Amino acid sequence: MQQHRLAAIMFTDIAGYTALMGSDEDRAFEVLKNNRDIHTHFLKKYNGTLVKEMGDGMLISFDLPSYAVRCAIQIQIACREKNIPLRIGIHEAEVVFENSDVFGDGVNIASRLQESTKEGCISISESVYRDVKNKADIKTQFIEEKSLKNVDEPVRMYNVSCKEITVRENLAGNVVKDQRKTLITRLLRTVTPVAITIAIAIIIFITYSGTTIPFTERDWIVITDFENLTDETIFDHSLNTAFVLSINQSRYLNVLTRKRIIETLKRMEKDNITNIDEETGTEIAMREGVEIIIVPTISKVGTQYILTSKIVDVKTANILKSEVLYAQDEDEIIEKLDKLSKKIRRSLGESINMISDQSKPLYKVTTSSLQALKQYSLGIESHLLLDFETAKNHYKNAIVLDSNFTAAKASLGNLLFEKFDRNEGRKWLDEAIISVDNLTDREKFAILAFYAVNVENDLDKGIEYTKRRVALYPDDPAAHHNLGWYFQNQGHYDMALDEYKRTLHIDPYIILTNSGIIRIYMENYGQIDSALVWSNRMIDYSPDNPWGYFYLGSCYIGLNEFEQAEAAYLKAADLNPGFLINQYRLAHDYRLQGKYDKAIVVLETILEKNSQEASAHYDLGINYNLIGKSETARDHFLEYQKTAIKWLDDYSNDPKSYIYNGITLTRLGEKDTGWEIGKRAMELDSTIYFEYTKLLAVQDRKNEALDYLEKGLKNGYRDLVWIKLDPDLQVLHEEKRFKDLINSYFKGL
Known part of the structure; x- marks a missing residue:
């Protein structure tokens, strides 16, 4: 295989x-x-x-x-x-x-x-x-x-x-000893004996990590959920996010993200697990090739809280080191949690200077309220599980409990902007931006980039913020993915591919990144062989995700392997029967194979589920015409025309609206009227070569259609799959010049 x-x-x-x-x-x-x-x-x-x-x-x-x-x-x-x-x-x-x-x-x-x-x-x-x-x-x-x-x-x-x-292996030996000796020698020559004693203690503390833990800079760790040994439910869910956030300020180590943990649990067929205990954390670490897990606990003796954290070797299950801190009351817990995270970082070999330079107080980057922290943590969990309504409510609750909770405002604004109400989302994003320096550097540059791209429509600015985030956290897969997405939207496809591939080096299971790579190879480069490799990779890494099979089917269309495309589209449909774009592609594939009855069944099923799907009416008109049922075809074209006219009314400055109306009128037998309306599109935008090719093809002006197709190809149009699937271009497929163009630009695909 x-x-x-x-x-x-x-x-x-x-x-x-x-x-x-x-x-x-x-x-x-x-x-x-x-x-x-x-x-x-x-x-x-x-x-x-x-x-x-x-x-x-x-x-x-x-x-x-x-x-x-x-x-x-x-x-x-x-x-x-x-x-x-x-x-x-x-x-x-x-x-x-x-x-x-x-x-x-x-x-x-x-x-x-x-x-x-x-x-x-x-x-x-x-x-x-x-x-x-x-x-x-x-x-x-x-x-x-x-x-x-x-x-x-x-x-x-x-x-x-x-x-x-060999130098690295001896860091605790000769190299560091020589450094200490040099510093101590200078001190002996310049300061008093009492000062020498103090200074030597400081130097040893700074330069000697004192750890035998097998951890190398930029290695990964897994942090399990806090085990709550008290009977106080306030600590359920409230401490995990804050603890990870505090440790994750480090540029010395990498923490496996909650999102990746959730995906790993799915692959382990344990996605019903919501609490990551030591046993589950160890399984996750072993599966992801991580050698160290951190196991935190909170307990209580009398009125005093005890925060502990074990550093555990995954392979041997040995406890390499334990850290213990005491909080006199509930108000001290966030402060002690912050100190505990710094102790963990120190134990893993991070220097005091690095910890000091790279860390903001936990109460500042989150909140001093445990109640608000719990609501925020529950919001994060719901957000990752795609329960957006619940996440929204938790974020709002957190802000009610602490009106200065910047991270909650940023998360709420992001969620509202993308999933609910852009105007309300922008309001919260505006508030978050005012106090953005309260956030960790990782969060700060993430929200600044999101704001620049989505609110200010300034892609260059968003790229600069994301580059700064990548420079600080070079192993942050989300930062690399976002940078790739921004480059892709700028048309810098080579740069986008570099960032996308870097993302998958860090986390090979990010399906959205894999999808971005496939689309560049398929739609922007017309390199179907490369798109095929990445489609198969996507299936290997996520066999239950229908998108991999959707892309695989599209690759087979580009390779003229229509039966294999059919099998891939059917597999995607099995995984997600409501996968609309896949259903349309399957219908197009049936049409190209001459299986018009099957195409009609698929398209009518789409309309049964959603009668507003105007494109299904258009495609049904095409297929009914091909089997000689012109009256039924006309009925469907008339249904489609209602939507096309509405598009023209709503988007009178969009040249494609004129193209669609011109094509529909032509299909309805009003060829001259269709041509006059369609021509207006060129007056608005003379560079829409592909759309104009469609109009000319339907008008049976084949040579002119091929002229415009060639112009489109010369100007960088490379979506070979859609060239083959588009029903309006099917009339050109047997033309020698069409075949020559495909051979010339796509090496005979």
Whole structure:
């Protein structure tokens, strides 16, 4: 079975092995065995998959480029100790896994990188470099832009240092000791003995983390829900959001988001679980490749509250460290919660300076009211579960309890603007913007970007805010996705793809991001083969989501595989019978296959569910005409015309309104009147080439229609799927010039 997905491909090869085999066979076999043992050990550590061995070479795949590079560094260091002259090349690309093998251009590029690498070195492509350039434990250097054999475009090559890891492993040893020694020596020369004692204590406190917890900067953690061991219900739901929000101010560590946890529970078929306890948190962490979980608890002895938090090793279930704080009364809890989050960050290795620089007080970024905090937390939970009405009410309750609750105002404004009432949403967004500096930096730049794009209609401004958010939090998938969406709306499709792919590196299960990639390849580039790869990937990662099959069906339309398209659309319909756009596509596909009766059944079903679906009337008119029932077709065109006339009345400045009316009149036999109305569209906008092609095709002006189709293609129109599906263009399909245009712009698809 084929599986299409994004992967980091690593090739390793022993330099000079053939010559060694000829001169010293025993030594050659020893080198090969040692090399295999080293690879086996580190592949297990970094979740690498050995695809196959090729003599003295190995082909390996990883889910993440960072894992591949860290594994390569360890392998290369171990091979140097054994005097094995190894070369390693790594590239990330869309590849095809089939029958225990892997195929694709990405495999070839990784192989060529390895061949171009010096002994004892690691070479990576730019796609890998983009993923690891901000990793503190990976050092890279640009080598050259090189043309590789059988690779169309030159590849930018980077060298990975194999020394940094030893420095990192000794951070608690010689390097830090030398730093301390230097600082202490300066102090001894300049200050009094009492001051020296104090200063040395401060220096040790600042420079020595004192932790043996296996955590690397920008690693991920899972935070379970607060276990409430008191009998006070105020602490149910109220502490989780605040605790995560406080820790999530860190740029040193990454917290698995609640949204991703919910999606993971769905994949685990445990989506009925609402409370994430230690056992569930451990399962989630293991599934997501996270090594550390944080387990917080609140209890009470007498009148005193006890806040505790365990740092737990997922693999061993060992408690690596515990933190305990005491609150004398309920009013102290938020303050102590803030301190507890900072202690956790410190225990994971974050410096005091970083914590101080990157943290705002929890009462300021949320609220000092536990009641308001609980309402806000319940709002967040409902929002993530798509229960928008309940979320709205909770946000409003939070603001009633604390009128200065900026985060609640921002969340309410965002929700109202997108799902309910834009004017009311804007009112709350305006209030949030006034006190936006009260928010965490992550929230601040998110809401500023949303406001700029949606309220001020300033896409450039929104992009700048989002770039600032990405710079502060480079592993924030939502920020990368939003940046990709903004670039896509600007028409910067290459930049959008980069951000979308970065998003899926961080969280491969974000379906909306996958959808954005498919639409760019399908509608903006006309690259159906790439859209097909990503459609299959979407199905692999979310087999219960109908959109993957919808896109797969559309790809098959582009490839003229109409029966396979039908199967994909039917699968999408099984998953969601009310998936309207999928039903329309299925009807179009039936029409292209000549299955007009089936198309009619689908379209009539649409009208049974919603009699206001004017487009179904138009498409029914097309299909009834094709089976010779012209009177029935006319009835449906007349029904559609009612809506077309209303569009013209409501949107008299929209040229497409004239096109639709002109086409409908032509279908009703009023060809001259239809032409006169349709022509007005060109007076309003002479660049709507595709729409004008439709009018000309229906008017049976085929050569002129093809002229305008060619103009559209020359000016960047690339939606091949709709060119083939649009019922008004079907009359052009058998024209030689139409086929030549498709061959020219889409390589014969």
